[in-house]
Amino acid sequence: MEELMEPVRTLIDFKKGVVNPDRIIERRASDMQGMYSDDLALEKLLSQDNPLIYQVREINIPKKSGHIIYSTTIIYPGKVGKEYFMTKGHFHTREDTAEIYFCLEGEGYLLMQTKQGKVSTIHMRPGVLGYIPPYWGHRTINTGKKEFIFLALFPGDAGHNYEVVEKHGFAQIMIEENGKPILKDNPKYTPVSG
Amino acid sequence: MEELMEPVRTLIDFKKGVVNPDRIIERRASDMQGMYSDDLALEKLLSQDNPLIYQVREINIPKKSGHIIYSTTIIYPGKVGKEYFMTKGHFHTREDTAEIYFCLEGEGYLLMQTKQGKVSTIHMRPGVLGYIPPYWGHRTINTGKKEFIFLALFPGDAGHNYEVVEKHGFAQIMIEENGKPILKDNPKYTPVSG
Numbered sequence: 001m002e003e004l005m006e007p008v009r010t011l012i013d014f015k016k017g018v019v020n021p022d023r024i025i026e027r028r029a030s031d032m033q034g035m036y037s038d039d040l041a042l043e044k045l046l047s048q049d050n051p052l053i054y055q056v057r058e059i060n061i062p063k064k065s066g067h068i069i070y071s072t073t074i075i076y077p078g079k080v081g082k083e084y085f086m087t088k089g090h091f092h093t094r095e096d097t098a099e100i101y102f103c104l105e106g107e108g109y110l111l112m113q114t115k116q117g118k119v120s121t122i123h124m125r126p127g128v129l130g131y132i133p134p135y136w137g138h139r140t141i142n143t144g145k146k147e148f149i150f151l152a153l154f155p156g157d158a159g160h161n162y163e164v165v166e167k168h169g170f171a172q173i174m175i176e177e178n179g180k181p182i183l184k185d186n187p188k189y190t191p192v193s194g
Numbered sequence: 195m196e197e198l199m200e201p202v203r204t205l206i207d208f209k210k211g212v213v214n215p216d217r218i219i220e221r222r223a224s225d226m227q228g229m230y231s232d233d234l235a236l237e238k239l240l241s242q243d244n245p246l247i248y249q250v251r252e253i254n255i256p257k258k259s260g261h262i263i264y265s266t267t268i269i270y271p272g273k274v275g276k277e278y279f280m281t282k283g284h285f286h287t288r289e290d291t292a293e294i295y296f297c298l299e300g301e302g303y304l305l306m307q308t309k310q311g312k313v314s315t316i317h318m319r320p321g322v323l324g325y326i327p328p329y330w331g332h333r334t335i336n337t338g339k340k341e342f343i344f345l346a347l348f349p350g351d352a353g354h355n356y357e358v359v360e361k362h363g364f365a366q367i368m369i370e371e372n373g374k375p376i377l378k379d380n381p382k383y384t385p386v387s388g
Contacts, residue, residue, distance in 0.1 A: 005327035007306055009316045012296070012323055059325075066290040066328050068262065068347060096260040100347065102206070102296075112201055122203045129206055129345075131253075133199035134260050151323075153262060153294065153347055 089139025093159025235275030283333025287353025
């Protein structure tokens with residue numbers, strides 16, 4: 001038998017996320033270049049400020065099969081042009097692995113997409129658990145007026161592939177029109193061949 | 195590629211558990227024979243009534259590697275003799291798999307044990323996430339006055355092994371003494387050889 005791991009106790013504040021994370025990852029507007037449909041709006045925003053878009057609070061769990069890695073994400077409210085603040089989004093390196101997002105606070109959308117360009121969304125509010133099956137890339141979007149907070153869980157050996165999203169984008173984007181979030185085709189999207 | 199699974203949206207009421215489960219499993223006092231240290235107390239309870247000890251509300255997720263199966267459990271408040279209402283407890287068939295319990299409501303204990311008899315506990319209250327690493331058997335115990343509710347998540351290929359607990363018991367039990375929960379050696383426990 002491999003070395004025995006001791007149990008871990010993590011306190012999660014439903015309105016703040018993981019209380020004493022092992023690591024905090026912050027993504028600011030400057031980390032999101034090329035991700036939004038309106039490059040000029042991002043440029044303009046960066047000329048004034050470099051706001052925090054989202055923060056991930058992680059716990060150290062072995063990146064191995066059989067484990068479940070967990071973290072909380074806070075997406076702050078805001079927009080780049082008409083497009084809501086969102087995460088970069090990713091596929092998994094081991095493509096046949098799922099992920100779970102469990103909403104604790106605020107509201108938003110879970111946007112999912114296969115490499116073949118099929119799109120699906122789940123409206124998230126406290127208590128909604130979104131199950132992202134294997135092969136679906138995923139991104140979360142804060143369409144509300146306050147912080148959107150969720151618990152994320154995925155297999156230890158899932159791995160992250162950000163490259164596909166950076167290179168091809170998502171087929172659809174979520175923008176505000178007449179004060180409401182709507183899904184539109186992403187003019188920057190390029191299909192993933194194969 | 196195997197057949198593509200569609201995303202799943204599950205609503206979880208923090209005070210009741212999964213709202214529209216695919217399956218509900220109920221364990222009554224009569225399902226727990228031999229599990230409590232005080233057989234006479236269970237017999238006496240069953241001569242009057244057959245109370246519900248706990249209820250699991252499950253969602254259908256493929257029992258395959260790469261998936262994460264989730265459910266909520268409600269353990270009702272109560273005791274069999276001095277011993278608090280609890281789940282049967284189990285090990286995983288694939289022993290190198292973890293499990294996560296995330297407390298939504300009430301309070302209690304997560305009792306863990308290796309096959310070598312090493313014991314560990316985590317006090318659960320809303321917001322506490324207990325990480326049960328690979329190789330640790332686990333049981334939950336309601337030591338509070340109201341329903342103890344938690345979200346459970348484990349790898350799709352973990353599998354359940356109830357036999358070890360049924361045959362050997364846990365090394366320790368949680369009983370009420372002077373109005374407080376304390377951990378005591380289980381007189382019925384027999385070590386797992388090997």
